[in-house]
Amino acid sequence: MMATQTKLDQTYLEMAKNWSNLSQANRMKVGCLIVKNGQIISDGFNGTPTGQSNMCEDRNGDTRREVLHAESNAITKLAKGTSSSEGATLYTTLSPCFECAKLIVQSGIRRVVCGELYRLDEGVDFLKTCGITVCIVGNTSASNGTCSCADPYERLTVEGSSPV
Numbered sequence: 001m002m003a004t005q006t007k008l009d010q011t012y013l014e015m016a017k018n019w020s021n022l023s024q025a026n027r028m029k030v031g032c033l034i035v036k037n038g039q040i041i042s043d044g045f046n047g048t049p050t051g052q053s054n055m056c057e058d059r060n061g062d063t064r065r066e067v068l069h070a071e072s073n074a075i076t077k078l079a080k081g082t083s084s085s086e087g088a089t090l091y092t093t094l095s096p097c098f099e100c101a102k103l104i105v106q107s108g109i110r111r112v113v114c115g116e117l118y119r120l121d122e123g124v125d126f127l128k129t130c131g132i133t134v135c136i137v138g139n140t141s142a143s144n145g146t147c148s149c150a151d152p153y154e155r156l157t158v159e160g161s162s163p164v
Helices: 005-020 070-079 098-106 122-129
Strands: 031-036 039-045 089-094 111-116 133-136 153-155
Touching: 005 031, 005 039, 005 089, 005 111, 031 070, 039 070, 070 089, 070 098, 098 122, 111 122, 122 133
Parallel strands: 089 111, 111 133, 133 153
Antiparallel strands: 031 039, 031 089
Protein backbone atom coordinates (compact mmCIF):
# COMPACT_ATOMS: atom_id res chain seq x y z
CA MET A 1 0.00 0.00 0.00
CA MET A 2 1.32 3.43 -0.99
CA ALA A 3 1.86 5.94 1.82
CA THR A 4 -0.27 9.07 1.67
CA GLN A 5 1.38 12.42 0.97
CA THR A 6 0.49 13.55 4.50
CA LYS A 7 2.23 10.52 6.00
CA LEU A 8 5.27 11.08 3.78
CA ASP A 9 5.39 14.76 4.77
CA GLN A 10 5.27 13.85 8.46
CA THR A 11 7.98 11.23 8.03
CA TYR A 12 10.36 13.46 6.04
CA LEU A 13 9.84 16.32 8.53
CA GLU A 14 10.66 13.97 11.41
CA MET A 15 13.81 12.90 9.54
CA ALA A 16 14.74 16.57 9.03
CA LYS A 17 14.24 17.16 12.75
CA ASN A 18 16.55 14.24 13.52
CA TRP A 19 19.08 15.62 11.04
CA SER A 20 18.96 19.01 12.81
CA ASN A 21 20.50 17.35 15.87
CA LEU A 22 23.81 17.26 13.98
CA SER A 23 24.00 21.05 14.15
CA GLN A 24 26.40 22.51 16.70
CA ALA A 25 24.26 25.65 17.03
CA ASN A 26 23.10 26.59 20.51
CA ARG A 27 20.40 29.09 19.54
CA MET A 28 18.49 27.12 16.92
CA LYS A 29 19.05 23.73 15.32
CA VAL A 30 17.52 23.42 11.84
CA GLY A 31 17.47 20.40 9.55
CA CYS A 32 16.55 20.09 5.88
CA LEU A 33 15.94 17.33 3.32
CA ILE A 34 15.37 17.64 -0.41
CA VAL A 35 13.24 14.86 -1.88
CA LYS A 36 12.56 14.08 -5.51
CA ASN A 37 10.65 11.11 -6.93
CA GLY A 38 10.52 9.48 -3.49
CA GLN A 39 14.29 9.71 -3.00
CA ILE A 40 16.23 11.94 -0.60
CA ILE A 41 18.66 13.71 -2.92
CA SER A 42 20.25 16.07 -0.39
CA ASP A 43 20.31 17.01 3.26
CA GLY A 44 21.61 19.83 5.38
CA PHE A 45 21.67 21.42 8.79
CA ASN A 46 22.77 24.83 9.96
CA GLY A 47 26.52 25.04 10.48
CA THR A 48 29.75 26.49 9.22
CA PRO A 49 31.36 25.75 5.83
CA THR A 50 33.48 22.62 5.45
CA GLY A 51 36.86 22.96 7.12
CA GLN A 52 35.80 25.79 9.43
CA SER A 53 35.37 25.68 13.20
CA ASN A 54 31.89 24.36 13.80
CA MET A 55 31.14 27.00 16.43
CA CYS A 56 27.94 28.67 15.26
CA GLU A 57 27.77 31.47 17.83
CA ASP A 58 30.32 34.03 18.94
CA ARG A 59 31.23 34.83 22.57
CA ASN A 60 28.15 37.04 22.86
CA GLY A 61 25.84 34.25 21.72
CA ASP A 62 25.16 35.85 18.33
CA THR A 63 25.18 33.70 15.21
CA ARG A 64 28.48 34.00 13.37
CA ARG A 65 28.12 35.44 9.88
CA GLU A 66 29.73 32.44 8.17
CA VAL A 67 27.04 30.03 9.39
CA LEU A 68 25.10 28.45 6.54
CA HIS A 69 21.40 27.79 6.94
CA ALA A 70 20.16 24.22 6.57
CA GLU A 71 18.41 24.97 3.26
CA SER A 72 21.47 26.59 1.68
CA ASN A 73 23.62 23.71 2.90
CA ALA A 74 21.31 21.16 1.27
CA ILE A 75 20.99 23.11 -2.00
CA THR A 76 24.72 23.73 -2.36
CA LYS A 77 25.47 20.05 -1.74
CA LEU A 78 23.52 19.35 -4.92
CA ALA A 79 25.97 21.53 -6.84
CA LYS A 80 28.71 18.99 -6.08
CA GLY A 81 26.74 16.05 -7.48
CA THR A 82 24.68 15.03 -10.46
CA SER A 83 21.17 15.29 -8.97
CA SER A 84 18.85 18.09 -10.01
CA SER A 85 16.42 19.71 -7.58
CA GLU A 86 14.07 20.71 -10.41
CA GLY A 87 10.54 19.83 -9.27
CA ALA A 88 11.67 18.57 -5.85
CA THR A 89 10.16 19.10 -2.40
CA LEU A 90 12.22 20.70 0.37
CA TYR A 91 11.46 19.69 3.97
CA THR A 92 12.75 21.99 6.70
CA THR A 93 12.15 22.17 10.41
CA LEU A 94 11.87 25.98 10.26
CA SER A 95 10.48 28.06 7.40
CA PRO A 96 13.18 29.62 5.19
CA CYS A 97 14.53 33.13 5.49
CA PHE A 98 14.41 35.44 2.48
CA GLU A 99 17.96 34.55 1.32
CA CYS A 100 17.23 30.82 1.41
CA ALA A 101 13.90 31.41 -0.31
CA LYS A 102 15.77 32.96 -3.26
CA LEU A 103 17.99 29.86 -3.48
CA ILE A 104 14.92 27.62 -3.36
CA VAL A 105 13.31 29.47 -6.26
CA GLN A 106 16.50 29.43 -8.33
CA SER A 107 17.06 25.72 -7.72
CA GLY A 108 13.69 24.75 -9.20
CA ILE A 109 12.19 23.35 -6.01
CA ARG A 110 8.39 23.48 -6.38
CA ARG A 111 7.15 22.62 -2.88
CA VAL A 112 8.36 23.49 0.63
CA VAL A 113 7.09 21.77 3.77
CA CYS A 114 8.03 23.39 7.08
CA GLY A 115 7.69 22.21 10.64
CA GLU A 116 7.43 25.68 12.16
CA LEU A 117 7.10 29.28 11.01
CA TYR A 118 10.19 31.45 11.47
CA ARG A 119 9.57 34.80 13.21
CA LEU A 120 10.16 36.62 9.91
CA ASP A 121 7.82 35.25 7.26
CA GLU A 122 9.14 37.27 4.31
CA GLY A 123 10.83 34.15 2.93
CA VAL A 124 7.53 32.27 2.87
CA ASP A 125 5.79 35.28 1.34
CA PHE A 126 8.43 35.45 -1.39
CA LEU A 127 8.08 31.73 -2.16
CA LYS A 128 4.32 32.18 -2.43
CA THR A 129 4.65 35.07 -4.90
CA CYS A 130 6.97 32.87 -6.99
CA GLY A 131 4.38 30.10 -7.21
CA ILE A 132 6.07 27.71 -4.79
CA THR A 133 3.65 25.64 -2.71
CA VAL A 134 4.39 26.18 0.98
CA CYS A 135 2.96 24.10 3.83
CA ILE A 136 3.52 25.06 7.44
CA VAL A 137 2.64 21.79 9.11
CA GLY A 138 3.35 22.65 12.73
CA ASN A 139 4.22 20.24 15.46
CA THR A 140 1.06 20.53 17.49
CA SER A 141 -1.86 18.31 18.28
CA ALA A 142 -4.19 21.02 16.96
CA SER A 143 -2.73 20.67 13.46
CA ASN A 144 -2.29 16.92 13.88
CA GLY A 145 0.73 17.34 11.61
CA THR A 146 -1.38 17.66 8.50
CA CYS A 147 -1.38 20.05 5.60
CA SER A 148 -3.69 19.67 2.66
CA CYS A 149 -2.09 22.64 0.92
CA ALA A 150 -5.31 23.56 -0.86
CA ASP A 151 -4.07 27.09 -0.22
CA PRO A 152 -0.37 27.30 -1.15
CA TYR A 153 0.28 29.12 2.15
CA GLU A 154 -1.58 27.27 4.83
CA ARG A 155 -0.65 27.84 8.45
CA LEU A 156 -1.67 25.05 10.74
CA THR A 157 -0.57 26.00 14.23
CA VAL A 158 -2.10 26.19 17.66
CA GLU A 159 -4.23 29.27 18.20
CA GLY A 160 -2.28 31.87 20.12
CA SER A 161 1.10 30.31 19.39
CA SER A 162 3.77 32.62 18.16
CA PRO A 163 6.34 32.03 15.41
CA VAL A 164 9.83 30.97 16.47
